[in-house]
Amino acid sequence: MNxxxxxxxxxxxxxxxxxxxxxxxxxxxxxxxxxAAKSTISEDIVIVRETLNELSMGRIETVAGxxxxxxxxxxxxxxxxxxxxxxxxxxxxxxxxxxPGNFIYMTDIMYNPEIVHKAGVILASAFSELDIxxxxxxxxxxxxxxxxxxxxxxxxxxxxxxxxxxxxxxxxSINYASGSSNRIQTMSLSxxxxxxxxxxxxxxxxxxxxxxxIGIINLLKEFESxxxxxxxxxxxxxxxxxxxxxxxxxxxxTGINNEGIAELTPSxxxxxx
Amino acid sequence: MNxxxxxxxxxxxxxxxxxxxxxxxxxxxxxxxxxAAKSTISEDIVIVRETLNELSMGRIETVAGxxxxxxxxxxxxxxxxxxxxxxxxxxxxxxxxxxPGNFIYMTDIMYNPEIVHKAGVILASAFSELDIxxxxxxxxxxxxxxxxxxxxxxxxxxxxxxxxxxxxxxxxSINYASGSSNRIQTMSLSxxxxxxxxxxxxxxxxxxxxxxxIGIINLLKEFESxxxxxxxxxxxxxxxxxxxxxxxxxxxxTGINNEGIAELTPSxxxxxx
Numbered sequence: 001m002n003x004x005x006x007x008x009x010x011x012x013x014x015x016x017x018x019x020x021x022x023x024x025x026x027x028x029x030x031x032x033x034x035x036a037a038k039s040t041i042s043e044d045i046v047i048v049r050e051t052l053n054e055l056s057m058g059r060i061e062t063v064a065g066x067x068x069x070x071x072x073x074x075x076x077x078x079x080x081x082x083x084x085x086x087x088x089x090x091x092x093x094x095x096x097x098x099x100p101g102n103f104i105y106m107t108d109i110m111y112n113p114e115i116v117h118k119a120g121v122i123l124a125s126a127f128s129e130l131d132i133x134x135x136x137x138x139x140x141x142x143x144x145x146x147x148x149x150x151x152x153x154x155x156x157x158x159x160x161x162x163x164x165x166x167x168x169x170x171x172x173s174i175n176y177a178s179g180s181s182n183r184i185q186t187m188s189l190s191x192x193x194x195x196x197x198x199x200x201x202x203x204x205x206x207x208x209x210x211x212x213x214i215g216i217i218n219l220l221k222e223f224e225s226x227x228x229x230x231x232x233x234x235x236x237x238x239x240x241x242x243x244x245x246x247x248x249x250x251x252x253x254t255g256i257n258n259e260g261i262a263e264l265t266p267s268x269x270x271x272x273x
Numbered sequence: 274m275n276x277x278x279x280x281x282x283x284x285x286x287x288x289x290x291x292x293x294x295x296x297x298x299x300x301x302x303x304x305x306x307x308x309a310a311k312s313t314i315s316e317d318i319v320i321v322r323e324t325l326n327e328l329s330m331g332r333i334e335t336v337a338g339x340x341x342x343x344x345x346x347x348x349x350x351x352x353x354x355x356x357x358x359x360x361x362x363x364x365x366x367x368x369x370x371x372x373p374g375n376f377i378y379m380t381d382i383m384y385n386p387e388i389v390h391k392a393g394v395i396l397a398s399a400f401s402e403l404d405i406x407x408x409x410x411x412x413x414x415x416x417x418x419x420x421x422x423x424x425x426x427x428x429x430x431x432x433x434x435x436x437x438x439x440x441x442x443x444x445x446s447i448n449y450a451s452g453s454s455n456r457i458q459t460m461s462l463s464x465x466x467x468x469x470x471x472x473x474x475x476x477x478x479x480x481x482x483x484x485x486x487i488g489i490i491n492l493l494k495e496f497e498s499x500x501x502x503x504x505x506x507x508x509x510x511x512x513x514x515x516x517x518x519x520x521x522x523x524x525x526x527t528g529i530n531n532e533g534i535a536e537l538t539p540s541x542x543x544x545x546x
Contacts, residue, residue, distance in 0.1 A: 002327065010280050011324040014287040023387070033328070051284040054275065055306070099442040107441055107463060111432060113424035114296070140412045140432060141440075144420045151386035159384060159413060167414075168380050169372040190380055 004034045009044045017048065017060065017072040022128070022154030026069040045070055056080070073128050074121045074152045081122050085250050085266035088115065088233075092251070092264050102256050106234070110141045110205050119250055120148025123203060123231040126248050126269075127153060130228050133198040134158045136220070138187060138212055145233060146203035158200070160219065164188040172222045176215030178208075187215050189223075198225040207232040210243040235267060277307045282317045290321065290333065290345040295401070295427025299342040318343055329353070346401050347394045347425045354395050358523050358539035361388065361506075365524070365537050375529050379507070383414045383478050392523055393421025396476060396504040399521050399542075400426060403501050406471040407431045409493070411460060411485055418506060419476035431473070433492065437461040445495045449488030451481075460488050462496075471498040480505040483517040508540060 004012070013030055030041045049060040056077035060070055076084075088109065097105045109115055127149070136158045137146030143159060150157040162185065164171040173188035194200075202216045207230075217227050235249035254263045277285070286303055303314045322333040329350035333343055349357075361382065370378045382388055400422070409431045410419030416432060423430040435458065437444040446461035467473075475489045480503075490500050508522035527536045 004324070004327075005320075006280055007283050007320045008324040008327070010284050011287045011321050012328050012330070014284045015291050015325070015330055018288050018291065019390070020387070047280045048284050051277070051281040052288070054277075054281070055285050057285070057288055099440070101439050103440045105440070105442055105463075105465060107466065108429065111420075111423075111430040113420065113427075113430065114293070116420075117292070117424065140416070140434060143413070143416045143432075144430060147384075147386065147389075147417045147420055150384075151390065154386075156381065157384040157386065157417060159380075159416075161413060166374050167372070167376045167378070169378055190378075192378060193380065 002035065004036065006044060006047075009034050009036065009041070010047050013041075013044055014048050017070065018058070020154070021058075021072050021074050021124075021152045024063045024067065024069045024071045026067075029069075071154075075125050075128075076118070076121050081250075081269075082266060084118050084122065088119075088251055089264040089266065092234075093262055095261055098256055098260055098262060104234075104253070104262050106205070107141060110233070111144060113144070116144045116148050119145055119233055120152055122250055123248065124149045124152030126231060127201050127229050130201065131199065132201050132228055133225075134194060134200045136160060136200045136202050136216055136227075137204055138162075138216070141206070142204040142232075145205060149201070149203050149231065153201075158189065158193050160187045160189050160216065162186060162188070164190075168192075172219065174215065174219050174222065176211060176218065178211040185215075187212075187219055189219060194220070194223040194225055196224045198223065199228050200225060201229040201231065202227055203230075204232045206234045206236065207247065207249065208236045209239070209241055210247070213244045213247070234264075275308065277309065279317060279320075282307050282309065282314070283320050286314075286317055287321050290343065291331070293427070294331075294345050294347050294397075294425045297336045297340065297342045297344045299340075302342075344427075348398050348401075349391070349394050354523075354542075355539060357391050357395065361392075361524055362537040362539065365507075366535055368534055371529055371533055371535060377507075377526070377535050379478070380414065383506070384417060386417070389417045389421050392418055392506055393425055395523060396521065397422045397425035399504060400474050400502050403474065404472065405474050405501055406498075407467060407473045409433060409473045409475050409489055409500075410477055411435075411489070414479070415477040415505075418478060422474070422476045422504065426474075431462070431466050433460045433462050433489065435459060435461070437463075441465075445492065447488065447492050447495065449484060449491065451484040458488075460485075460492055462492060467493070467496040467498055469497045471496065472501050473498060474502040474504065475500055476503075477505045479507045479509065480520065480522065481509045482512070483515050483520070486517045486520070507537075 058075035059073050099105050135150035138160045168190035170191045171188045230247035232249045234251045236253045238255040249267045331348035332346050372378050408423035411433045441463035443464045444461045503520035505522045507524045509526045511528040522540045525540050
C-alpha cells in the first residue's frame with residue numbers, strides 16, 4: 001500500500017472536505033485513504049484548518065461522538081463579498097440589459113456557475129448557524145443559486161413548481177398573490193419532498209414585494225414545516241413595500257433611472273467593510 | 274506579509290483549483306496569495322498534481338502562453354463511478370418509488386447535492402475533451418445536474434423553458450414531438466442566451482425516446498449552434514426505440530416488473546470495471 005507525505009495528505013484532505021460542505025467526514029475515511037495513523041491525520045487536519053482560517057476560505061469544525069469527525073463550513077471574507085457585489089452591480093448596470101417592461105436581463109448571471117458559486121457561498125454563510133433541513137426555491141431562475149446554497153449547507157434542495165407534474169406523485173398546491181401585481185398564482189410541491197417538522201431556508205434570484213416568500217411560508221405550513229430564513233441575489237427596493245421583514249440580499253435595485261440605466265448597489269450587509 | 278509553509282500552500286492551491294474546474298488560474302494568483310516565488314509555487318503544483326493523479330481525483334493541466342497557468346479537470350475512477358451507479362440503482366429500486374402511471378419517483382435524487390455532484394463529475398469527465406461553450410438543459414428536474422456539469426466544464430449553463438418569460442427579452446420558440454407519446458410541445462430560449470457558432474452538450478435527468486434531445490438539436494440550429502454530446506442520469510431502454518444514437522447515461526431502466534419493482538442496472542460504460 002502507498003505511503004503518502006504530509007503534503008500529499010493535506011492535498012487530499014482539503015479536496016475531500018471542501019467538496020463535501022457541512023458533511024461530517026469520519027477520520028477513518030482519511031486513515032484508510034492514506035494508510036496513516038489517526039494521530040497523523042489529526043495533525044494534517046490542524047494544518048488544513050489553520051490555513052483555511054488564515055486565508056478566510058471557510059473553516060473546519062470538529063464533530064464529537066461516535067458518528068463524529070470533521071466537517072468543512074464554507075465562508076468568505078467581508079472584503080471579498082463586497083468586491084463580488086460590486087462586480088455584479090457593474091455587470092447588471094450595462095445599458096443593453098434593460099429589456100421591454102423595464103426588467104433587467106440577468107438570466108446569464110443566474111446561470112453562470114462561477115458567479116452562482118460565489119453568491120451561494122455568501123448566502124450559505126449567513127445561514128450556516130441555523131441547522132436547517134431543506135433549501136427551498138421556486139422554479140426556474142433561482143434553481144442554480146438555491147442548489148449551491150443547499151450544497152454548501154449539506155442539505156437537500158426542494159423545488160416548488162407552478163404546475164404539478166405526473167412524475168412527482170401526489171402534490172400539495174396553494175394559491176398566492178404576487179405582492180407587486182396582485183396576480184393570483186399557484187405553487188405546488190410533491191407530498192414526498194418535505195418531512196413534517198422541517199426547518200427551511202428560501203432562496204431566490206430576485207425579490208420584489210415578497211409575495212412568493214409569503215406563498216412559500218404558507219406552502220410549508222401544509223407540510224407542518226417552518227421557514228427560518230430568506231436569501232436573494234437582488235432585492236428590488238424601488239417601491240419600498242415589502243410583505244416580509246427579515247431576509248438578506250447581495251444587491252439592491254432601486255429602479256431604472258431617466259437615462260434608462262439600472263441603479264444598483266451592494267446591500268447593507270456589506271456596508272461595514 | 275505572512276509567510277506560508279509548503280503544507281499551507283498546497284492546501285490553499287488545492288482549494289482554489291478544485292473550486293474552479295476547467296478555469297485557467299495564473300500562477301501570479303498564487304505567488305501573490307502566498308507571497309512566494311513562482312518556482313516555489315510550481316513545485317507546490319507538482320505535489321497537488323501528483324496527489325490528485327494517485328488518488329484518481331481528477332488532474333491538473335498546464336496551460337502555456339501569456340494567458341497561461343494551471344487548471345483543474347475533474348475526474349473519478351471507473352471503480353468509484355461503478356459503485357455510485359450501483360448505489361443509485363439500489364435507491365431507485367425501492368418499491369414505494371413506483372407512482373401511478375408507472376413512473377419512478379426520482380425528484381429527491383435529482384435535488385440531492387451529494388448525488389448530483391457525483392453524477393455531474395461522471396458526466397463532465399466524459400465530455401472534458403470536447404471544448405464546449407454551453408451546457409444546455411430543459412427545465413426543471415435536470416437543472417441541478419446540468420448546472421454541476423457546466424460548473425465542472427467551466428462553462429455557462431443554458432436553461433430552455435417551456436414558455437417564454439417577459440424577463441428574458443425576445444425568445445426563439447420551436448415545437449417538437451416527444452418521441453414516446455408523440456405529443457407536440459414547445460421549447461423556447463432567450464435570443465441573448467447563446468452566441469452564434471457555439472458548441473453545446475445537452476444534460477437531462479431522464480431519456481425515453483430522445484424527442485427532447487431532437488428538439489434541442491433543432492432549437493440550437495436556430496442559434497447556428499451545434500450539439501456535440503448528450504448525457505443523462507437514467508436511460509429508459511424499455512421500448513428500445515431511440516431517436517438519437519450517441520449519448521451517455523449512468524443508469525439504465527428497463528421497466529417495472531410483474532412484482533411492481535423497477536428494474537435498473539448501471540449503464541454499459543461501467544461494464545469494463
